[in-house]
Amino acid sequence: MGVRFELKDAAGLQSVNWNLTPIKTGKKARALALGLLLLCCALLLLGLAVGSTGVESLRPLWSQGDAQAAMARQIVWDIRLPRTLGAWGAGALLGLAGAVAQGLFRNPLADPYLLGSASGASLGVAAALALMGGAGGMLGASGAVSVSVSVYSGHWLVRLGLTGAAFVGAVVAVLLTLALARGVQHTLRLLLAGVVVGVVLGACTSMILLLSPDSLQAMQGFLLGSTGFVGWTACLLLLAVWLPCLLAAGALARALDALALGEATAHSLGLPLAWLRAALVALLALATGTAVAQTGLIAFVGLAAPHLVRAAVSVTHGRLMWLASLMGGALLAAADLLARGLLAPQELPVGVLTAVLGGGYLLWLMHRRQAAGGSL
Numbered sequence: 001m002g003v004r005f006e007l008k009d010a011a012g013l014q015s016v017n018w019n020l021t022p023i024k025t026g027k028k029a030r031a032l033a034l035g036l037l038l039l040c041c042a043l044l045l046l047g048l049a050v051g052s053t054g055v056e057s058l059r060p061l062w063s064q065g066d067a068q069a070a071m072a073r074q075i076v077w078d079i080r081l082p083r084t085l086g087a088w089g090a091g092a093l094l095g096l097a098g099a100v101a102q103g104l105f106r107n108p109l110a111d112p113y114l115l116g117s118a119s120g121a122s123l124g125v126a127a128a129l130a131l132m133g134g135a136g137g138m139l140g141a142s143g144a145v146s147v148s149v150s151v152y153s154g155h156w157l158v159r160l161g162l163t164g165a166a167f168v169g170a171v172v173a174v175l176l177t178l179a180l181a182r183g184v185q186h187t188l189r190l191l192l193a194g195v196v197v198g199v200v201l202g203a204c205t206s207m208i209l210l211l212s213p214d215s216l217q218a219m220q221g222f223l224l225g226s227t228g229f230v231g232w233t234a235c236l237l238l239l240a241v242w243l244p245c246l247l248a249a250g251a252l253a254r255a256l257d258a259l260a261l262g263e264a265t266a267h268s269l270g271l272p273l274a275w276l277r278a279a280l281v282a283l284l285a286l287a288t289g290t291a292v293a294q295t296g297l298i299a300f301v302g303l304a305a306p307h308l309v310r311a312a313v314s315v316t317h318g319r320l321m322w323l324a325s326l327m328g329g330a331l332l333a334a335a336d337l338l339a340r341g342l343l344a345p346q347e348l349p350v351g352v353l354t355a356v357l358g359g360g361y362l363l364w365l366m367h368r369r370q371a372a373g374g375s376l
Contacts, residue, residue: 095328225351300358
């Protein structure tokens with residue numbers, strides 16, 4: 001028989017159920033992983049065919065020697081493939097970060113942005129664009145500014161620079177959160193400090209855009225969330241960060257399992273909770289900052305991915321990290337396809353689409369749980 005632990009969150013206001021029973025979940029977890037892998041492969045193939053006019057035939061790719069085939073190959077290999085892979089990589093990082101955040105705060109409603117890392121990353125990108133004349137690359141006004149940088153640029157120096165600015169901003173935000181919370185010992189204080197830091201840094205971003213209106217147009221797509229930024233350089237950065245983050249999260253999974261049983265139990269097991277929390281916070285900042293730097297602010301993927309996994313199968317955090325990462329990649333890849341194809345040839349910001357769909361899903365879920373007499 002399995003054992004279900006019912007915990008209270010740090011405020012003692014909401015019960016959180018974590019099912020830690022491994023009995024008969026191994027086959028379900030493997031089946032879910034296989035299904036998600038197949039879904040990701042199908043989305044990748046479909047991503048090669050979805051363009052500005054909707055779903056297109058890939059037959060010209062295998063034509064020999066004509067200009068149309070050469071153009072089709074360039075569009076597929078230089079635009080659609082890296083964009084689809086990058087959308088998957090960003091979603092995988094957000095799904096992983098969401099699983100870490102929910103385990104760290106012991107609450108299935110936590111998301112990767114709780115420590116202010118997304119607001120810090122946005123502030124870093126806004127500052128970089130303001131300092132380097134960010135509107136010129138998007139508005140075509142290169143003659144009006146001597147140095148122009150666009151968030152859509154595929155140049156590797158620009159991508160590294162924006163990623164570095166976003167990561168530095170995310171780290172600074174997390175450090176401010178830790179300073180306000182006086183460390184990582186108190187989860188509720190850490191959560192409240194993250195909310196405060198996020199609001200303040202968001203106001204700083206708005207102030208920069210107000211003082212530097214040339215950067216506002218360049219930041220619009222970033223703030224709305226878009227996978228149109230992603231080229232091969234951004235795609236490789238996302239995948240290069242995702243793998244070590246996933247391995248590190250797997251190594252810290254046992255600590256999250258112990259935290260799910262309560263801090264007293266974790267202490268009794270001899271775990272260095274302060275160091276483990278610091279490592280988890282650093283992992284959360286790295287994964288979130290990298291994803292935000294490449295795709296902008298994309299809502300609900302990090303929150304929904306672990307939630308959907310737990311709704312399908314009860315697993316410990318070791319398997320949850322992998323499954324949530326695969327689920328997040330599949331969610332954002334599917335959202336990217338919808339954003340490209342729903343209003344073709346116009347394109348929806350993928351962050352707007354995930355916010356609408358994710359918010360609708362959570363409202364439906366809350367209504368269903370309340371109708372059943374339970375809690376979310």
